[in-house]
Amino acid sequence: MSDVLIEVKHLNFYYGSVKVLKDINLNVEKNNITALIGPSGCGKTTFLRCFNRMHDLYKGNRYEGEILLNGENLLKTQDLIALRSKVGMVFQKPTPFPMSIFDNVAYGLKLKGIKKKSEVEDIVERSLMQAALWDEVKDKLSSPATSLSGGQQQRLVIARALAVEPDIILFDEPTSALDPIATAKIEELLTHLKDITTILIVTHNMQQAARVSEYTAFMFQGELIEFDRTEKIFTNPREELTEKYITGRFG
Amino acid sequence: MDSSVYLKDKLFRRLGLFSSLTIIIICILMFVVLFIYSYPAIKQFGVVHFILSDTWNPVKKVFGGASAIYGTITTTLLALFFAIPLSVGIAIFITQLCPEKLKSYFSNAIELLASIPSIIYGMWGLFTLAPIMRIYVEPLLQKIFLPIPYVRYLFTGTPLGIDLLTAGVVLSIMIIPFITSIARDTFELVPKELKESAYAMGATKWEMIKDVILPYSRVGVLSGIIIAAGRALGETMAVAFVLGNDHNIHLSLLKSSTTISVTLANEFTEADFRLYISSLFYLAFILFIMSFTALGIAKFFLGKMRK
Ligand SMILES: Nc1ncnc2c1ncn2[C@@H]1O[C@H](COP(=O)(O)OP(=O)(O)O)[C@@H](O)[C@H]1O
Ligand SMILES: [Mg+2]
Numbered sequence: 001m002s003d004v005l006i007e008v009k010h011l012n013f014y015y016g017s018v019k020v021l022k023d024i025n026l027n028v029e030k031n032n033i034t035a036l037i038g039p040s041g042c043g044k045t046t047f048l049r050c051f052n053r054m055h056d057l058y059k060g061n062r063y064e065g066e067i068l069l070n071g072e073n074l075l076k077t078q079d080l081i082a083l084r085s086k087v088g089m090v091f092q093k094p095t096p097f098p099m100s101i102f103d104n105v106a107y108g109l110k111l112k113g114i115k116k117k118s119e120v121e122d123i124v125e126r127s128l129m130q131a132a133l134w135d136e137v138k139d140k141l142s143s144p145a146t147s148l149s150g151g152q153q154q155r156l157v158i159a160r161a162l163a164v165e166p167d168i169i170l171f172d173e174p175t176s177a178l179d180p181i182a183t184a185k186i187e188e189l190l191t192h193l194k195d196i197t198t199i200l201i202v203t204h205n206m207q208q209a210a211r212v213s214e215y216t217a218f219m220f221q222g223e224l225i226e227f228d229r230t231e232k233i234f235t236n237p238r239e240e241l242t243e244k245y246i247t248g249r250f251g
Numbered sequence: 252m253d254s255s256v257y258l259k260d261k262l263f264r265r266l267g268l269f270s271s272l273t274i275i276i277i278c279i280l281m282f283v284v285l286f287i288y289s290y291p292a293i294k295q296f297g298v299v300h301f302i303l304s305d306t307w308n309p310v311k312k313v314f315g316g317a318s319a320i321y322g323t324i325t326t327t328l329l330a331l332f333f334a335i336p337l338s339v340g341i342a343i344f345i346t347q348l349c350p351e352k353l354k355s356y357f358s359n360a361i362e363l364l365a366s367i368p369s370i371i372y373g374m375w376g377l378f379t380l381a382p383i384m385r386i387y388v389e390p391l392l393q394k395i396f397l398p399i400p401y402v403r404y405l406f407t408g409t410p411l412g413i414d415l416l417t418a419g420v421v422l423s424i425m426i427i428p429f430i431t432s433i434a435r436d437t438f439e440l441v442p443k444e445l446k447e448s449a450y451a452m453g454a455t456k457w458e459m460i461k462d463v464i465l466p467y468s469r470v471g472v473l474s475g476i477i478i479a480a481g482r483a484l485g486e487t488m489a490v491a492f493v494l495g496n497d498h499n500i501h502l503s504l505l506k507s508s509t510t511i512s513v514t515l516a517n518e519f520t521e522a523d524f525r526l527y528i529s530s531l532f533y534l535a536f537i538l539f540i541m542s543f544t545a546l547g548i549a550k551f552f553l554g555k556m557r558k
Contacts, residue, residue, distance in 0.1 A: 052451055054447060054450070054451065057447065057450060080453075081453040081455065082453070084450070084451055084452065084453040085452075085453045088451070088452075089448070089451040091444045091447070091448060092444070093442075093444055095442070095444050095445050095447075095448035097445070097448070097449065097462060097463055097466075098463065098466040098467045098469075099462070099466060107452055107462070108452050108453065111452060111453050111454055111458060112453075157448070160452070161452075164452075164453075
């Protein structure tokens with residue numbers, strides 16, 4: 001029914017000499033939400049940060065295998081700047097930049113050299129609407145982004161990622177620092193966003209994975225134990241380990 | 252709780268309270284004493300007139316503080332002008348660019364700079380920097396700036412090497428460690444996720460520094476700058492050797508001048524009548540207020556930053 005956006009093939013990852021991801025194979029479907037679940041320390045964040053080559057910022061990290069984005073191995077690409085405008089990322093804690101609301105959303109455009117004022121304004125408005133934040137901030141676009149609440153900041157960061165029209169956005173536990181109401185808003189937003197982009201989300205919260213995602217991957221100790229449609233994982237998992245984890249009878 | 256421990260605790264708290272009160276009282280007493288000693292001069296010359304008049308004539312018994320105040324402010328501004336970009340640059344280098352292994356060497360070198368006694372900066376300024384300024388730098392500056400209208404007035408006169416510009420350079424080297432170490436500490440405080448977010452948007456290292464680190468640290472760096480300005484305002488020994496002692500206001504940076512602290516250091520021994528001594532105290536009083544204001548502003552910004 002839908003196309004594959006990303007194929008992960010035999011991915012290994014090392015922090016120095018420590019192998020943290022072990023032979024991971026997985027496909028990410030376009031315009032779907034794929035959730036990564038698993039106990040703390042199993043390598044979810046590490047896995048997520050391979051897709052935008054975040055590990056390249058630090059010395060001694062090494063990838064093996066392939067991650068094909070539109071058929072091209074992004075682990076081999078030299079142009080990280082271009083890659084990162086195709087692969088957005090939203091962190092655990094909101095990370096508004098120390099600038100105005102408007103400038104935050106326009107930041108990716110600025111980096112790309114898009115300067116035409118009307119074009120930038122249109123994109124900022126569109127992105128804020130897509131992130132369900134426009135009505136709350138349209139009268140104070142020049143206020144500092146830090147003046148927003150935590151949930152608003154997180155939606156601002158989503159708008160910032162959306163502005164450059166990425167192929168996929170990576171979310172690393174985006175609601176773990178938020179209250180339940182703000183969390184619900186973000187979850188609802190995510191289910192709308194899959195119409196315009198693709199989402200890969202790490203979540204510590206299994207109900208969240210069950211609520212928002214089409215596909216779920218269960219990881220354990222650096223291995224991908226099971227990957228399937230979300231309802232299958234949560235109702236009738238193939239692996240015993242998965243069943244133990246989702247029913248909370250773990251360790 | 253054991254009552255003797257309780258007693259010790261109480262005693263210790265009393266002692267702490269007592270010593271902090273002492274510090275506050277000393278500060279207030281200083282203020283009062285400075286005011287009392289300055290009073291004859293304040294009565295004689297007034298406030299506005301003393302600050303605006305550049306006559307400093309012990310023979311005619313007429314005193315005005317303008318030249319010393321002008322010299323103090325000008326050398327401080329010059330020092331900041333040179334030191335700010337350098338310090339911020341060094342701090343960026345240490346925290347963002349420098350290989351991890353070398354970091355501590357550079358940090359220590361900067362701290363070493365801060366531990367050199369100011370008299371040694373003064374001697375270095377007099378024996379090494381001043382000749383270099385006189386022979387090489389100042390003639391070059393004149394060649395560049397004298398043809399430019401208006402700007403030229405900052406560079407007129409015969410280069411002597413003993414002037415506002417040299418004093419500004421010496422002072423700037425003295426305050427670089429202060430600004431650098433505060434800037435370095437505030438840069439280190441920028442959350443890792445914030446920096447990573449900039450990279451995740453496709454920013455280069457330079458764009459990340461410019462758009463995230465610098466704006467995020469603005470307030471911290473600013474308060475470091477003001478603390479450094481406070482140091483520069485009151486610095487005596489480093490400036491005394493390279494500024495001369497000229498109680499006339501010259502627009503040119505290549506002319507001798509004086510500062511409040513230099514005047515005090517030079518002239519207390521010569522002051523042989525009450526109004527002279529009182530005028531010197533008056534200058535000291537003004538310096539006290541200037542430094543206090545600088546510190547107050549810094550505290551205000553630091554408080555704002557913590558919020
Ligand atoms: N920068 C790092 N250097 C070395 N080991 C790391 C680093 N980050 C994480 N790890 C280790 O890698 C494993 C996976 O971590 P992580 O991907 O953060 O797990 P998760 O996000 O699933 O909680 C853990 O054992 C962790 O200790
Ligand atoms: Mg994690």
